[in-house]
Amino acid sequence: MDAQEGTQQSQQLILAHKVFLLKHRDVPDIEKVRLKDEVLNTVKSNYMTPYYENLVADKVLDLDHSVLDSMRAKNEEEIKKIDEKIADAEENLGESEVREAHLAKFLYFIQIGEKEKALEQLKVTENKTVAVGQKMDLVFYSLQIGFFYMDFDLISKSIDTAKNLFEKGGDWERKNRLKVYEGLYCMSTRNFKKAANLFLDSISTFTTYELFPYDTFIFYTVLTSIISLDRVSLKQKVVDAPEILTVIGKIPHLSEFLNSLYNCQYKSFFLAFAGLTEQIKMDRCLHLHFRFYMREIRTVVYSQFLESYKSVTIEAMAKAFGVTVEFIDQELSRFIAAGKLHCKIDKVAGVLETNRPDAKNALYQATIKQGDFLLNRIQKLSRVIDL
Structure with a gap:
């Protein structure tokens, strides 16, 4: 090899x-x-x-x-x-x-x-x-x-x-190379979040040309980051990253894919994504995850759109995405049923109502759960001490 x-x-x-x-x-x-x-x-x-x-x-x-x-x-x-x-x-x-x-x-x-x-x-x-x-x-x-x-x-x-081996020593160059290998392994086994983090860590130190060219590395980094990072992190680490900006224009449709998502230009986003689908299907590491990636990216983009609204008409959303009302209705029905989107459809009024979980309520529930766990540990400890 x-x-x-x-x-x-x-x-x-x-x-x-x-x-x-x-x-x-x-x-x-x-x-x-x-x-x-x-x-x-x-x-x-x-x-x-x-x-x-x-x-x-x-x-x-x-x-x-x-x-x-x-x-x-x-x-x-x-x-x-x-x-x-x-x-x-x-x-x-x-x-x-x-x-x-x-x-x-x-x-x-x-x-x-x-x-x-x-x-x-x-x-x-x-x-x-x-x-x-x-x-x-x-x-x-x-x-x-x-x-x-x-x-x-x-x-x-x-x-x-x-x-x-690295616990016994090892140079930074080899450690950085290993991150890319591990990132490719994570991406190939559908752990996109970890893959994105490993790729982003390696973006300024990439030397793993034996695996793939730098253009392919940027392609993988952008694809995994879009479905793994929140909007603020995506802007800092990907949209504005100089290493990505120097290369992204060479990869067909990738710049439009990334920037139209960040800039909420949803019609352009789906056109760019349609252009990328062939490249994903023909990729040896990604082709098995094509359907999964399609679902994840649509969840990201629909969630981003709905985040701006308490309620919105289905017609307005269909217009924003450049698709029919029937298509959006079917799409959202599937994602809501799968628990991927926090909203409900009012078919009579033709309106989508968001019901995102309240952040304060979620924090309160987490605190109660952790408190119960701590009390249980203290009770077990007290029994041991009494003995």
């Missing part, structure tokens, strides 16, 4: 995205012809025998025995060379050379898409590694394997390993 220096995305993560598009039902057939050629060329140039076999089994690529045999022969030849280097290092050289030889074998297994053997070799390499920085680099490799295969169990365990 190419954890390249500089600003290049890992070639294997680019490959994984192309394979995802090949399997996507909304990608046109003519586009899939081009993608199939690109995937096959990448697989052949990296001699990815095990991965090729998986793609054939998934009916993504067609089986070519001559290609398979030549790649397998190349793999056997390379592994034999690496094993000879390991044996030579163990007999004639020092510990660091032994580690480098084992690391080379680990990286070769990653290159050819041999996941299980790569993870076995990772353990061997870890045992030969002493420096915390080098151990962290191995964790980043395992995280990239996790994102290549979308193995969330491996990603979660690797993040925990990294955090444990």
Whole structure:
């Protein structure tokens, strides 16, 4: 896996995205012809025998025995060379050379898409590694394997390993990189709030180009922030953030999406969101959460609109959003029933009446609850003391 220096995305993560598009039902057939050629060329140039076999089994690529045999022969030849280097290092050289030889074998297994053997070799390499920085680099490799295969169990365990290592030391650059990896994991597992916080923390220190380009990072940051932050925080951390302002214009519809929401231009907001839907559907980490994100963003925008009113006609709201009265009626009915919006519909008068929970009342209820909990703890403590 190419954890390249500089600003290049890992070639294997680019490959994984192309394979995802090949399997996507909304990608046109003519586009899939081009993608199939690109995937096959990448697989052949990296001699990815095990991965090729998986793609054939998934009916993504067609089986070519001559290609398979030549790649397998190349793999056997390379592994034999690496094993000879390991044996030579163990007999004639020092510990660091032994580690480098084992690391080379680990990286070769990653290159050819041999996941299980790569993870076995990772353990061997870890045992030969002493420096915390080098151990962290191995964790980043395992995280990239996790994102290549979308193995969330491996990603979660690797993040925990990294955090444990940081307790023993570690530099800020690697800590900041880990935040982006964890943010991507949180976003991919629908924890958008935590993802937004991690992305925003990393916005001025981003160096994780092996995962995705900076434009994609800003795209993810804006999408997760809009449904996670309150209006004031959104203004401070996103709308006015210089790092976001320098890039957001390069991403189609994203600037209009963010600014029209903040400026309460609801017709423009929905037009911009319609333009973004294709990008979300075609994203390998977001596509599974498309419907959920649609619901969340509509909850945010409807709540923002209704916050300004004690009551408003359904017709006025429909006009503000550029949709029909029937559409708004159906939409709000669903969100109210799900407990997402605090209002009620008066169908006779054609009016929406908001019934937001009173903040003082909520605070009073919370205080009573905490008081009861404290009294229970004191009573239990007094019984222990009496004994």
